[in-house]
Amino acid sequence: MKIGFFVPNLLSWSGDQIVIGGLERYAWALIELMKDIGWEVEVHQNANYDWQQEVNGVTILGHGVARFSLEASVEQVNSLCDRVLYGSILQKPMYYKENSIVISHGVWWDGKEVSSEQRAKIVKNCGDALKQTSLMISCDYNFLNVMRTVFPDLTDKIRVIPNFVDTEEFKPAPKKKSKQTLKILYPRRLDYCRGTDLFIQLANNLLGKENKVEFLMAIDHNRPQYNQELEPFLRQDRVKGFNLQFEEMQNIYRQADIVVIPSRYSEGTSFSCLEAMASGNAIIATDVGGLTNLIINGYNGILVPPRVKAIETAVNFLIHDSQSRQRLGKNARKTAMAFTLDRWRKQWAGYLKAVYLSGDG
Amino acid sequence: MVSKIKEVIKIKKKIGILTSNFFDPAGQRLIYGGAERYGIELTKLLLDLGYEVEWWQVGSGWIRDLMNNVKIKSIPVTESPYETMPTLNQAFLERAVDIDYAIYFVTFLAYPQVKEKSISISHGIYWDYPSFDNLIDGDNGRQEWLRRLKIALSGPDRVISVDTSTIEWVRATWPGLSHKFEYIPNFVDLAKFNPEGRKPILEQKPIRVIFPRRITTVRGINEVVRTAEIMTKEVKNLEFHIVGRGHHDQVEKELMKWASEHERIYYYWQPPEMMPEIYREMDIALIPTKAAEGTSLSCLEAMASGCVVISSYVGGLSDLVFNDYNGLLIKPTTQNLVQAIYSLLEDTDRAKRLSKNGVEVARAFSLDCWRESWKTVLQEVFN
Numbered sequence: 001m002k003i004g005f006f007v008p009n010l011l012s013w014s015g016d017q018i019v020i021g022g023l024e025r026y027a028w029a030l031i032e033l034m035k036d037i038g039w040e041v042e043v044h045q046n047a048n049y050d051w052q053q054e055v056n057g058v059t060i061l062g063h064g065v066a067r068f069s070l071e072a073s074v075e076q077v078n079s080l081c082d083r084v085l086y087g088s089i090l091q092k093p094m095y096y097k098e099n100s101i102v103i104s105h106g107v108w109w110d111g112k113e114v115s116s117e118q119r120a121k122i123v124k125n126c127g128d129a130l131k132q133t134s135l136m137i138s139c140d141y142n143f144l145n146v147m148r149t150v151f152p153d154l155t156d157k158i159r160v161i162p163n164f165v166d167t168e169e170f171k172p173a174p175k176k177k178s179k180q181t182l183k184i185l186y187p188r189r190l191d192y193c194r195g196t197d198l199f200i201q202l203a204n205n206l207l208g209k210e211n212k213v214e215f216l217m218a219i220d221h222n223r224p225q226y227n228q229e230l231e232p233f234l235r236q237d238r239v240k241g242f243n244l245q246f247e248e249m250q251n252i253y254r255q256a257d258i259v260v261i262p263s264r265y266s267e268g269t270s271f272s273c274l275e276a277m278a279s280g281n282a283i284i285a286t287d288v289g290g291l292t293n294l295i296i297n298g299y300n301g302i303l304v305p306p307r308v309k310a311i312e313t314a315v316n317f318l319i320h321d322s323q324s325r326q327r328l329g330k331n332a333r334k335t336a337m338a339f340t341l342d343r344w345r346k347q348w349a350g351y352l353k354a355v356y357l358s359g360d361g
Numbered sequence: 362m363v364s365k366i367k368e369v370i371k372i373k374k375k376i377g378i379l380t381s382n383f384f385d386p387a388g389q390r391l392i393y394g395g396a397e398r399y400g401i402e403l404t405k406l407l408l409d410l411g412y413e414v415e416w417w418q419v420g421s422g423w424i425r426d427l428m429n430n431v432k433i434k435s436i437p438v439t440e441s442p443y444e445t446m447p448t449l450n451q452a453f454l455e456r457a458v459d460i461d462y463a464i465y466f467v468t469f470l471a472y473p474q475v476k477e478k479s480i481s482i483s484h485g486i487y488w489d490y491p492s493f494d495n496l497i498d499g500d501n502g503r504q505e506w507l508r509r510l511k512i513a514l515s516g517p518d519r520v521i522s523v524d525t526s527t528i529e530w531v532r533a534t535w536p537g538l539s540h541k542f543e544y545i546p547n548f549v550d551l552a553k554f555n556p557e558g559r560k561p562i563l564e565q566k567p568i569r570v571i572f573p574r575r576i577t578t579v580r581g582i583n584e585v586v587r588t589a590e591i592m593t594k595e596v597k598n599l600e601f602h603i604v605g606r607g608h609h610d611q612v613e614k615e616l617m618k619w620a621s622e623h624e625r626i627y628y629y630w631q632p633p634e635m636m637p638e639i640y641r642e643m644d645i646a647l648i649p650t651k652a653a654e655g656t657s658l659s660c661l662e663a664m665a666s667g668c669v670v671i672s673s674y675v676g677g678l679s680d681l682v683f684n685d686y687n688g689l690l691i692k693p694t695t696q697n698l699v700q701a702i703y704s705l706l707e708d709t710d711r712a713k714r715l716s717k718n719g720v721e722v723a724r725a726f727s728l729d730c731w732r733e734s735w736k737t738v739l740q741e742v743f744n
Contacts, residue, residue: 265536292529
């Protein structure tokens with residue numbers, strides 16, 4: 001069985017760098033799974049020019065036609081491969097092959113920047129993708145719920161497989177020493193949709209009021225101008241910025257006492273949230289997208305609307321209540337065990353075989 | 362001194378709550394579903410906080426007591442164009458002149474106009490099934506219905522949502538409105554619903570499965586009926602208890618006849634105060650909702666009582682149950698229900714773990730937590 005897997009940006013468009021992001025990690029885990037099932041996987045992606053690479057034992061083809069149009073790049077994949085797995089829903093109307101699976105990474109049009117016309121188009125495109133493919137795998141239930149209100153007759157094709165976390169790699173610190181300062185961590189990309197500015201406002205509000213807290217940001221350097229803007233903030237006492245490799249992330253979670261996931265929109269079942277859970281952190285997350293499929297308010301974390309005041313109230317509560325921090329962290333770790341990689345692979349394997357080992361092609 | 366005098370002459374602030382049907386329009390029968398129980402608890406809280414409360418609903422003009430010191434008054438209205446009730450909305454504003462604040466018990470009742478200080482409540486997405494189109498005249502009416510819903514959501518100072526999927530829907534539809542929303546999930550009274558003295562999960566025969574919902578298609582009754590027939594035939598010592606009222610006598614009669622034709626299948630209903638006792642005798646609870654669901658009280662009550670919950674992922678249910686952690690989340694088909702029940706029967710340890718985690722999780726939805734959250738919102742909006 002040979003399968004073409006379309007992932008828009010598994011490598012950079014020039015093909016010389018591995019892209020680090022949630023979507024890409026998802027894709028690598030799926031490639032690994034398909035190889036283990038015994039399938040030959042060929043990845044196709046957008047590129048500046050046509051190239052071919054071998055990375056981690058997988059052939060990756062970059063399609064230069066993406067310079068002209070992202071749709072053309074998908075058309076290229078469709079013409080080269082009998083069976084295609086679509087790594088995300090495309091932003092424009094597209095032809096998807098029958099007997100295929102398309103992946104949804106959650107609602108991404110729920111920000112104020114998206115005009116109502118754009119929003120209507122995106123929703124329509126999601127419906128078109130649903131109509132044409134055999135299955136849509138969504139990483140959260142809210143995507144499915146939103147779709148049901150528009151296409152109640154089509155949502156039978158949506159299956160939910162929440163994202164995963166490696167609970168061996170991400171573990172609570174052996175024993176938390178009673179420390180002088182509490183560390184509050186933001187482990188996300190620098191992005192308005194991820195609520196970076198909410199975290200900064202929160203820190204600015206609290207630095208003056210609370211002496212014994214420190215703010216850590218484990219952030220990316222994908223867009224250097226953002227990091228530049230952030231520099232004065234990071235230069236302050238009791239604020240630290242980190243640019244970490246994935247392998248280093250487990251340590252920063254272990255150092256942290258409180259983790260804040262202040263997403264505004266465009267959120268699925270966030271890997272960061274899952275990793276913080278597995279690490280036994282006391283988590284404050286917003287009630288946005290798939291985060292509510294991971295956190296139950298008052299049980300394994302605190303859910304708040306994406307507003308500074310609400311986040312600050314929750315952080316304040318946790319700063320002064322070590323018992324609650326411990327209880328929420330303990331339950332977060334326990335809940336993380338329901339989101340193991342093993343479980344994710346089993347669910348995915350079932351659907352992959354059902355769709356690609358039957359039908360034409 | 363001055364403040365003391367003010368204290369003495371302080372007049373109770375009055376809250377008017379507008380709903381469509383607490384009683385049936387004739388004012389005879391109390392409709393006792395989840396929303397109505399919500400209404401009772403909310404009224405109790407408001408009274409405890411020192412407010413005066415008055416309810417308004419559809420009716421011929423009758424007035425009656427809802428509870429001690431709480432009246433419910435009615436306004437004659439029959440039409441509900443585009444799933445809204447503008448006539449009721451306006452009559453409420455004009456007649457309830459002595460209220461200080463308003464609570465719109467259902468979101469669409471806040472169309473087109475609201476009292477200056479007001480809150481509305483969303484009990485979940487109710488427009489997610491194919492035949493909803495018929496209520497709004499299909500595509501022709503959809504724009505007008507949406508326009509009205511948007512106005513209804515824009516008016517109140519705060520919209521309390523019982524689940525996060527409604528908030529996400531609003532964010533994905535009108536992101537500019539989402540700041541109005543506050544998530545306060547439904548509650549369970551842990552003093553009544555708890556696992557104390559319960560039947561140990563899957564240990565004693567007969568094993569009992571309960572469907573503790575209204576007998577309607579959106580709640581998945583058809584799938585449950587089929588599941589009951591299959592499972593009671595295949596598994597000895599397995600009982601099915603379908604516990605809830607239908608919308609018509611006819612439906613209830615039919616089910617009784619059906620249950621009479623099948624061994625170990627029972628159909629009946631009991632008042633809410635009997636339910637804790639019943640849940641303690643059940644092993645598995647089915648919540649296979651197909652549409653129009655919030656954070657179901659039945660789901661919370663079954664979970665708090667230690668039943669293993671097999672639930673669909675519709676609406677707010679995914680706020681309550683994480684798959685294979687404190688229950689099972691499935692697509693509500695007969696085949697999936699049968700499979701899920703078998704998977705529990707075959708692995709008792711897993712079933713026990715799900716039950717135990719369910720009891721723990723349910724504590725986060727205690728009535729006390731719910732009252733605290735509401736209290737905070739009331740103080741913010743009505744001060």
